[in-house]
Structures are given as C-alpha cells and as structure tokens.
Amino acid sequence: MTPDNPDTTGGSRNSTQNIDFSMVLASAVHDMKNSLGMLLNSLDDLRREQSATIADSSRFNTLQYEAERMHSDLVQLLGIYRLGENNLSAHIEEHFVPDFLSEHMARHTPLLDGLGIEFELEADDINGFFDADLLTGVLNNTLNNALRYTRRKIRLGATERDGYLVIAVEDDGDGYPESMQHTGAPDFKTLDFNSGSTSLGLFFASSVAALHSEGERTGTIRLLNGGSLGGGVFEIWLP
Incomplete structure (x- = not known):
C-alpha cells in the first residue's frame, strides 16, 4: 500500500x-x-x-x-x-629559462608600456625543471603585485644557487612589511579575510613550489626587501 x-x-x-x-x-x-x-x-x-x-x-x-x-x-x-581535493600535481618538464621568461613577459609588455613602467629581464643561460603552467600562475600573481606597488621599475631575474633554480621578481616600491618577510609557506589558518590582504597568492605560490622536489629537496618561496632595486623581492626556489 x-x-x-x-x-x-x-x-x-x-x-x-x-x-x-x-x-x-x-x-x-x-x-x-x-x-x-x-x-x-x-x-x-x-x-x-x-x-x-x-x-x-x-x-x-x-x-x-x-x-x-x-x-x-x-x-x-x-x-x-x-x-x-588532492588533485593538484606538477608535470615537470625541462625548459630553457631565458626563453620561458621572455615568452611569459611578452604577455605583460603592453600593459607595462601603457603604465610607463620600466622592465628588466636578466636570466642566466640555464635549464630548469618545472611545471610551466603552475609557474606561470605564480609569476602572473607576483608581477601583478609588483605592478601595484612599484614606482617606476620591475626586474625579473633567474639564476642557479646551491643547486636550485631561483626566479626573482623585484620592484622599487616600499617593500614588504616586516610581518610578511619570511621563508617558506604561510599558514593557511592565519589568512585574514578582513584585512583586505589574504595572502592567498603566497599560499598558492608556496604550494606550487612544494610540488617541485628532487630527493629530499623541496621548492620554497622567500620574501625579502632590498635586491637590486631596493624594494620588495619575491623569490621562488625550485630544485
């Protein structure tokens, strides 16, 4: 029934x-x-x-x-x-770093020119092993931040240090506040959605870096002030 x-x-x-x-x-x-x-x-x-x-x-x-x-x-x-969702992985391939960075920056050149911001690219003739799409996402966010805080100039550089590929984005702004200067991943639980600066970009960048590993070495990010332009310096270290 x-x-x-x-x-x-x-x-x-x-x-x-x-x-x-x-x-x-x-x-x-x-x-x-x-x-x-x-x-x-x-x-x-x-x-x-x-x-x-x-x-x-x-x-x-x-x-x-x-x-x-x-x-x-x-x-x-x-x-x-x-x-x-444990569904993000890095597809590591070998890339000639100067070519990769030049192609990446070509996308941003019209906007840089329109804003009147001087740009400098200096990359050693080295190869790197990384996921190009993930690294592009990191660099896009970092360059957007540099555009926001720079005065007149941005520098993109790449070199090899201690067996790591180090890609750095520098600007001539006021630099990072002391509370943001660190090495390694920010704690996701400490992100402040009320401050207007959640650091989600840094969390994403550190997560991408950590997906790149070789043996016991793992990628990381560093935030500091100074560099060749005297402002903020973002570095991503990839083994």
Missing part, C-alpha cells in the same frame, strides 16, 4: 542536500576564468587596433590591470581547490 499523503518533497530535499557546493563554486570559478581570458584577449586586440588613442589611457590600463588581477586570482582559487 502507498501512504495517503506521500511526501513528494523529500526526494527533492535530499537531492538538494547532497549537492557538493564546493564543486559548484569550482565550476563557476572555472567559467569566470575562461570568460576573463577571452576578455583579456579582446583587450589586447583593442590595444593593438587603437594604440594611437588608448595606449596612454589610464582608464584602459586600469581596466586591463584589474582584469589581469582577477584572472590571476581565479587561477589561484582553482589551484587551491584542486590542492584541497
């Missing part, structure tokens, strides 16, 4: 309760990241087509910078989600 007053809502309620909301958010973030990528491509095309009128437009440069920053943030969020 069937009950006189069957509960027709129970199945729907249980179905709703079984939704993995983190998966829904990850899917939405992925879609937004792709949409912003298309927007950035359109902005690049517009800059080329209308270079005479918008190359020095502060509003256009701000639009492109903020779009780049949001795209970088979404890439990091997806990476951190995959990390939490």
Whole structure:
C-alpha cells in the first residue's frame, strides 16, 4: 500500500542536500576564468587596433590591470581547490629559462608600456625543471603585485644557487612589511579575510613550489626587501 499523503518533497530535499557546493563554486570559478581570458584577449586586440588613442589611457590600463588581477586570482582559487581535493600535481618538464621568461613577459609588455613602467629581464643561460603552467600562475600573481606597488621599475631575474633554480621578481616600491618577510609557506589558518590582504597568492605560490622536489629537496618561496632595486623581492626556489 502507498501512504495517503506521500511526501513528494523529500526526494527533492535530499537531492538538494547532497549537492557538493564546493564543486559548484569550482565550476563557476572555472567559467569566470575562461570568460576573463577571452576578455583579456579582446583587450589586447583593442590595444593593438587603437594604440594611437588608448595606449596612454589610464582608464584602459586600469581596466586591463584589474582584469589581469582577477584572472590571476581565479587561477589561484582553482589551484587551491584542486590542492584541497588532492588533485593538484606538477608535470615537470625541462625548459630553457631565458626563453620561458621572455615568452611569459611578452604577455605583460603592453600593459607595462601603457603604465610607463620600466622592465628588466636578466636570466642566466640555464635549464630548469618545472611545471610551466603552475609557474606561470605564480609569476602572473607576483608581477601583478609588483605592478601595484612599484614606482617606476620591475626586474625579473633567474639564476642557479646551491643547486636550485631561483626566479626573482623585484620592484622599487616600499617593500614588504616586516610581518610578511619570511621563508617558506604561510599558514593557511592565519589568512585574514578582513584585512583586505589574504595572502592567498603566497599560499598558492608556496604550494606550487612544494610540488617541485628532487630527493629530499623541496621548492620554497622567500620574501625579502632590498635586491637590486631596493624594494620588495619575491623569490621562488625550485630544485
């Protein structure tokens, strides 16, 4: 026999309760990241087509910078989600470092020129073993931060130290506050979402570095002040 007053809502309620909301958010973030990528491509095309009128437009440069920053943030969020799901791994391949960095910076050159920021690239003729996509995500975020705090100049450098590939992003701004200067990963539990600076980018960068290992050596990040430009220095060390 069937009950006189069957509960027709129970199945729907249980179905709703079984939704993995983190998966829904990850899917939405992925879609937004792709949409912003298309927007950035359109902005690049517009800059080329209308270079005479918008190359020095502060509003256009701000639009492109903020779009780049949001795209970088979404890439990091997806990476951190995959990390939490134990689904983020590094696909290590050999790369000629000067070529990799030159190709990476070509993406940022129009915005740097539009903002009037001088850029310097100095990389030793060395090969490195790393995941190019993950490292690109780290460098995008780091360069966006440098663009925000620099005065006139940014330097991207790469060298070999103690058996590690060290890639550094330097600026001539005021540098990192003392509380942020450290070596290694920030504690995710200490991230402050009320301060306006959550350090999610640093957490992502340190996580990417840690995915690169060789024997007992593991990648890490370092934040310090000084360098050749006297401002903030971000370093990622990869074995």
